[in-house]
Amino acid sequence: VTVSVSATASHPIPTTLWGQMYEDISSGDGGLYAELLQNRAFQQVTPGTTASLNAWQAVNGGGISVIRETVPVSSALPNALHLTIPSGLTGGVGFANTGYFGIKVTSGSTYTASFFYRFPTASSFRGPATISLQTNSGQVLASTTVTLSGAQTAWQQVTVQLHPTTTPGSTSNRFVITLDGAAAAGQVVNFAMLSLFPPTFKGRANGMRVDIAEALVEMGPSFFRFPGGNNLEGQTVATRWQWNATLGPLVNRPGRVGDWSYVNTDGLGLLEYLNWCEDSGMQAIMAVWAGFALGGTSVAENQLGPYIQQAIDQINFVVGDPTRSAPATLRASLGHPAPFTLNYVEIGNEDFFASTSYIYRWRNFANALKAQFPNIHFIATSNTFNPVLSPNPTEYDVHVYQTPTWFAQNSFFYDGFQRNGTKYFEGEYAAISTNPNDLFGTPANGRLVFPTMQSASGEAAFMTGLERNSDIVFAAAYAPLLNHVSGSQWTPNLVSFDSNTVYRSTSFYVQKLFSLNRGDEYLPSTLPSRTGTLFWSVVRKRSTNQIIIKVSNTAGTAAPLTFVLPFGTVASTGTLQVLQGAATASNSPTTPNAVAPVISALAAGKTFNYNAPGFSVSVITVTAQ
Numbered sequence: 323v324t325v326s327v328s329a330t331a332s333h334p335i336p337t338t339l340w341g342q343m344y345e346d347i348s349s350g351d352g353g354l355y356a357e358l359l360q361n362r363a364f365q366q367v368t369p370g371t372t373a374s375l376n377a378w379q380a381v382n383g384g385g386i387s388v389i390r391e392t393v394p395v396s397s398a399l400p401n402a403l404h405l406t407i408p409s410g411l412t413g414g415v416g417f418a419n420t421g422y423f424g425i426k427v428t429s430g431s432t433y434t435a436s437f438f439y440r441f442p443t444a445s446s447f448r449g450p451a452t453i454s455l456q457t458n459s460g461q462v463l464a465s466t467t468v469t470l471s472g473a474q475t476a477w478q479q480v481t482v483q484l485h486p487t488t489t490p491g492s493t494s495n496r497f498v499i500t501l502d503g504a505a506a507a508g509q510v511v512n513f514a515m516l517s518l519f520p521p522t523f524k525g526r527a528n529g530m531r532v533d534i535a536e537a538l539v540e541m542g543p544s545f546f547r548f549p550g551g552n553n554l555e556g557q558t559v560a561t562r563w564q565w566n567a568t569l570g571p572l573v574n575r576p577g578r579v580g581d582w583s584y585v586n587t588d589g590l591g592l593l594e595y596l597n598w599c600e601d602s603g604m605q606a607i608m609a610v611w612a613g614f615a616l617g618g619t620s621v622a623e624n625q626l627g628p629y630i631q632q633a634i635d636q637i638n639f640v641v642g643d644p645t646r647s648a649p650a651t652l653r654a655s656l657g658h659p660a661p662f663t664l665n666y667v668e669i670g671n672e673d674f675f676a677s678t679s680y681i682y683r684w685r686n687f688a689n690a691l692k693a694q695f696p697n698i699h700f701i702a703t704s705n706t707f708n709p710v711l712s713p714n715p716t717e718y719d720v721h722v723y724q725t726p727t728w729f730a731q732n733s734f735f736y737d738g739f740q741r742n743g744t745k746y747f748e749g750e751y752a753a754i755s756t757n758p759n760d761l762f763g764t765p766a767n768g769r770l771v772f773p774t775m776q777s778a779s780g781e782a783a784f785m786t787g788l789e790r791n792s793d794i795v796f797a798a799a800y801a802p803l804l805n806h807v808s809g810s811q812w813t814p815n816l817v818s819f820d821s822n823t824v825y826r827s828t829s830f831y832v833q834k835l836f837s838l839n840r841g842d843e844y845l846p847s848t849l850p851s852r853t854g855t856l857f858w859s860v861v862r863k864r865s866t867n868q869i870i871i872k873v874s875n876t877a878g879t880a881a882p883l884t885f886v887l888p889f890g891t892v893a894s895t896g897t898l899q900v901l902q903g904a905a906t907a908s909n910s911p912t913t914p915n916a917v918a919p920v921i922s923a924l925a926a927g928k929t930f931n932y933n934a935p936g937f938s939v940s941v942i943t944v945t946a947q
């Protein structure tokens with residue numbers, strides 16, 4: 323096929339075009355959020371149940387249970403770990419935490435451990451507690467001691483640093499606290515709000531896991547949508563995500579039962595999200611809860627007031643003036659007096675599940691929030707123009723989970739949209755299954771566990787259409803972004819990880835190739851066949867006089883292209899980055915690097931040929947002017 327490129331740009335590429343959708347779906351706690359201890363504060367668990375001791379183990383005969391404390395460490399954390407040292411034991415006696423399916427320990431890194439303790443009954447005991455990192459077989463990797471005093475009946479926080487001098491062969495390691503069995507026989511000690519942090523991204527306190535953060539930043543994303551997604555919504559109104567419950571000292575954060583069947587610590591809270599956006603060069607696309615819980619409850623119109631106020635306060639926490647707004651004063655007191663960047667706020671999530679009530683929920687939220695924040699764009703989440711909403715949304719968030727073939731066949735999805743001022747956020751999209759009749763089914767029935775070259779090239783085809791239509795598509799994000807392979811709630815994901823390693827998928831590389839080569843204006847060219855299997859888009863990066871051609875071949879056979887560039891001078895050599903593999907080629911824990919982009923030189927010029935390999939995504943960069 324011959325592709326003639328126009329020298330006259332049709333429209334600028336919005337700077338927000340490629341970014342990330344995030345929610346805690348086996349992705350925050352135990353993942354992006356760097357806390358290494360699972361169930362660290364016994365949040366939202368029933369004392370005495372097996373679940374209450376999830377990830378905790380007795381060591382050498384220590385008696386442990388989770389209790390409802392009579393003197394809780396805080397009103398937010400009513401539970402504590404109750405340790406009894408039986409008589410007749412010697413050596414270290416206590417408890418351990420096994421992390422989120424393991425704890426990675428790296429020699430040379432400094433780990434910060436902290437906990438609160440108190441003796442529920444005063445005692446004359448005074449002796450060492452040993453705090454250590456150990457392999458599951460008992461090899462001590464790092465250790466230190468603190469003195470515990472039986473006179474300490476009020477909660478006392480202890481913070482220590484651990485410096486492992488060896489790197490164990492696996493992540494089968496534990497965080498261990500023990501007392502001397504002989505010296506502490508008969509003692510009873512309560513512990514609360516235990517924590518173990520490795521080094522974090524940019525050294526942020528309470529921050530992000532470095533290798534995951536670096537993988538996300540590597541894509542060059544422009545925005546970060548949070549906190550959801552379903553995990554914004556709650557199964558009930560009471561268990562919705564609430565911004566004000568996720569701030570301040572960890573000991574004041576109650577956590578919540580998230581929407582993906584596990585407790586969220588909310589250690590990764592609103593301020594951590596906002597600091598992360600600044601640290602990673604992304605702007606927030608922040609959601610506010612909009613009166614619908616996933617269990618099916620829509621708040622009645624005449625009862626929306628408090629929830630609208632909570633949304634106003636949430637936005638004021640982000641952008642308000644500390645001298646005029648209490649939430650902004652709180653932001654300043656937490657260390658960020660300046661407002662954060664916030665241009666987009668999404669009202670709800672996937673409200674096509676509650677369209678009827680969204681008519682009044684949108685009306686009440688949008689009118690109230692626009693009045694307070696006239697410079698912020700508010701994004702609607704129902705189906706586009708159905709139902710008709712008032713005020714007319716300036717942006718809609720469109721989600722699609724489909725087959726690789728659907729994405730290849732729908733790259734013209736937005737070409738037919740009216741240019742009526744409305745803009746679109748392709749807020750969640752992914753090729754999720756090869757079975758159009760059971761998209762959300764099991765792997766045995768076509769569901770993808772990890773992205774493949776077939777799914778990634780289908781997405782790339784669709785993305786060439788998003789680029790062509792980026793006069794009305796201002797943002798797009800693959801979803802879900804991230805998941806722990808040992809605790810998945812959803813597959814496939816863009817980036818997977820276990821406690822040791824981050825796995826970059828084929829779709830990750832497609833997102834990275836598009837994002838890092840986004841250009842700043844779109845150059846029209848010969849249109850691909852809507853029903854074909856070969857797709858392309860052309861952009862120009864003015865600052866470097868580069869023409870950037872993206873090609874997706876969604877078929878198994880190579881496809882020849884001829885490019886005709888109408889520029890006065892065109893370099894005779896260009897750069898080619900190509901991602902290719904068999905249809906089912908996939909990066910996963912068993913084959914982590916099966917597919918990665920390969921860079922090479924390419925013969926270019928005013929007219930040049932390129933043979934796109936089967937199941938490939940290519941980026942050709944040529945200097946021209």
Ligand SMILES: [NH3+][C@H]1C[C@H](O)[C@@H](O)[C@@H]1CO
Nearest residue numbers: 551552553671672801802
């Ligand atoms: N059901 C999907 C749609 C919802 O918005 C997300 O939480 C889920 C996974 O990305």
